[in-house]
Structure formats: C-alpha cells, structure tokens
Amino acid sequence: MPGGRDVAAVNDVSFDLAAGECLALVGESGCGKSVLASALLGLLPANARTRGSARLAPEGPDLLTASQAMLSRTVRGRRLGLIPQSPSAHLTPVRTVRAQLEETVREVTGTPRAGLRAATRRAAERAAFPLDHLDRYPHQLSGGLAQRAATALALVGEAPLLIADEPTTGLDRDLVDRTVDELRRHVDDGHGLLVITHDLAAAERIADRVAVMYAGRIVELRSSPDFFGEPGPRHPYAAGLLDALPERAFVPIPGLPPELDALPAGCAFAPRCPAASETCATLPAFAGGLACHHPREAVADA
Numbered sequence: 001m002p003g004g005r006d007v008a009a010v011n012d013v014s015f016d017l018a019a020g021e022c023l024a025l026v027g028e029s030g031c032g033k034s035v036l037a038s039a040l041l042g043l044l045p046a047n048a049r050t051r052g053s054a055r056l057a058p059e060g061p062d063l064l065t066a067s068q069a070m071l072s073r074t075v076r077g078r079r080l081g082l083i084p085q086s087p088s089a090h091l092t093p094v095r096t097v098r099a100q101l102e103e104t105v106r107e108v109t110g111t112p113r114a115g116l117r118a119a120t121r122r123a124a125e126r127a128a129f130p131l132d133h134l135d136r137y138p139h140q141l142s143g144g145l146a147q148r149a150a151t152a153l154a155l156v157g158e159a160p161l162l163i164a165d166e167p168t169t170g171l172d173r174d175l176v177d178r179t180v181d182e183l184r185r186h187v188d189d190g191h192g193l194l195v196i197t198h199d200l201a202a203a204e205r206i207a208d209r210v211a212v213m214y215a216g217r218i219v220e221l222r223s224s225p226d227f228f229g230e231p232g233p234r235h236p237y238a239a240g241l242l243d244a245l246p247e248r249a250f251v252p253i254p255g256l257p258p259e260l261d262a263l264p265a266g267c268a269f270a271p272r273c274p275a276a277s278e279t280c281a282t283l284p285a286f287a288g289g290l291a292c293h294h295p296r297e298a299v300a301d302a
C-alpha cells in the first residue's frame with residue numbers, strides 16, 4: 001500500500017475447481033477478488049507476499065512459488081488463461097486485434113495459413129467481436145470492445161483453466177448473456193472456469209458453485225441451485241447480496257465494507273450484520289461451506 005501499510009487482501013481462501021466446472025467468485029468492490037486472481041497467475045506486484053499453495057493438478061507445480069520464467073513459459077496463457085479486469089492494458093498496444101488473434105489461433109490450433117483468416121473470424125465471433133473492427137489497434141477500441149477482444153483471445157487459448165475477471169463489465173444485457181453463454185459452452189467443453197463478477201444474475205446463469213467473498217475471506221461456498229434457489233444462502237452477507245437485487249427485495253445491505261487495513265477483530269461482517277452477537281468478536285471458522293456464528297436456518301427447518 002502507499003505509505004508502507006500492510007494489507008491482508010486475501011486470507012484463508014481454499015477451494016477446488018474441476019474440469020468442466022464453473023465457480024463464480026462474488027463480493028463487493030475491494031473484497032480481494034482480483035488480488036486472488038493475480039496471486040494464482042503470479043501477477044501480484046513484486047512487494048506482495050503470499051502463503052499457501054495453488055496447483056493446476058495434484059502433482060503439478062505450486063503456482064504461488066513457481067518462478068516468473070516458468071509461469072510465463074508454461075502456465076500463463078497455456079494452462080491458465082485470463083480474461084483480465086482491464087483488458088485494454090493486457091492487449092498488445094502496437095498490434096491489431098486481428099494480428100493478435102491470428103497469432104494465438106496459429107500457435108494453439110496449428111491452423112495452416114490458408115485457414116487462418118476464417119479461423120480468426122470464428123474466434124472473434126465467439127466473443128461477439130465485430131469483424132469490421134478486427135483491424136483496429138487496442139487504443140481504438142471502447143472498453144466493451146476491448147473486453148470482447150480479450151475474451152476472444154482467452155477462449156482461443158484453450159487453457160484447461162480460465163480465470164475471467166469481470167468478463168461482462170461494460171457490456172449491455174444482451175451481450176452479457178451472449179458472453180456468459182459462450183463462456184458456459186467453454187466450460188461444457190471440459191474447461192474449468194473461475195469467473196469473478198459483481199453480477200449475480202450472470203453468476204446464476206453460468207456457475208455450478210458460488211463463492212462469496214467478504215473482506216478478503218470466502219464466507220460461503222455453495223452450489224448454485226442451493227444458493228440462488230432453495231434453501232438459499234446461509235451467511236447473512238450472502239443473503240444480503242441477494243436481497244439487494246432489484247428483482248428480489250431491492251433492500252441494500254446497510255453500511256460499507258471495512259477497510260482491509262482496519263478490519264475488526266472477529267467476523268468482519270459483524271458491524272453490518274442483523275444477527276451479530278458477542279460471539280462474533282471471534283473469527284468464525286470456515287466449515288461446511290460457511291464461516292458464520294449465526295447462519296440463517298434453511299427454509300425447510302424454519
């Protein structure tokens with residue numbers, strides 16, 4: 001942090017993700033979602049520290065301790081793809097979208113020169129990138145178009161695991177649905193997908209499981225049908241996120257998330273939580289998909 005303060009942006013996070021499965025990571029701005037993604041990709045700033053481990057396969061190398069050389073040579077873009085939160089910063093500025101897509105298509109699929117133009121068009125279409133913009137440079141693209149270019153590139157990469165950090169920001173609802181459905185097809189083809197999003201409707205549409213993050217911790221991890229349907233979320237924060245949706249109760253969670261360098265002792269959500277008690281001054285352990293001293297009862301038990 002500027003001024004030399006230490007921030008624990010992500011804590012005690014643990015999850016697995018199978019091939020052909022999509023996990024959505026949701027939570028308010030600043031809760032640590034992108035920091036988690038950057039840690040997995042080895043893209044944290046040089047002064048950041050990590051503990052723990054992350055593996056793409058049980059016997060695979062630990063991504064958190066692997067060298068940058070190894071990550072850039074064998075992991076990033078090959079075994080672990082990224083649709084970055086700010087795509088314009090990740091596209092190569094001096095090359096057109098077509099040139100970047102063609103190169104990736106050629107490298108990944110080995111398409112011969114004669115077929116490259118058509119394969120590149122198909123790759124663009126998958127991400128709803130307009131063909132008449134293929135010869136533009138990244139700086140000539142709107143945020144939404146840069147997003148779609150980055151998505152096209154990531155889908156071509158065919159990495160077994162894809163991390164998509166807010167892949168639908170800046171897109172209107174139709175394009176959100178189209179992008180989400182294309183990502184879901186990618187999952188159904190056998191790829192793993194960690195999708196980071198503010199958009200709970202998109203999460204419901206795409207994810208098999210949902211992880212809710214609050215102040216750097218996963219507070220609930222549940223199957224999508226259980227989470228969005230019955231019995232619903234059990235953590236009061238997760239329930240609050242759903243209740244805040246316009247198509248649901250449309251009642252915002254009162255208050256604001258804490259600053260990560262000034263977290264309360266114990267449960268970080270307690271100051272905003274309707275169910276909080278003295279118990280919440282101690283940190284609830286994450287067990288059974290939940291970190292809460294006062295989980296909401298399942299509807300059937302109520």
Ligand SMILES: Nc1ncnc2c1ncn2[C@@H]1O[C@H](COP(=O)(O)OP(=O)(O)OP(=O)(O)O)[C@@H](O)[C@H]1O
Nearest residue numbers: 001007009028029030031032033034035036045260
């Ligand atoms: N390079 C950095 N140095 C110091 N602190 C950082 C750095 N990057 C992120 N942070 C802090 O880490 C916390 C988590 O940030 P992160 O970008 O992961 O949030 P997020 O959940 O992805 O939010 P958003 O939904 O807005 O993208 C924030 O409080 C942020 O200030």
Ligand code: NI
Nearest residue numbers: 033034035085
């Ligand atoms: Ni983010």
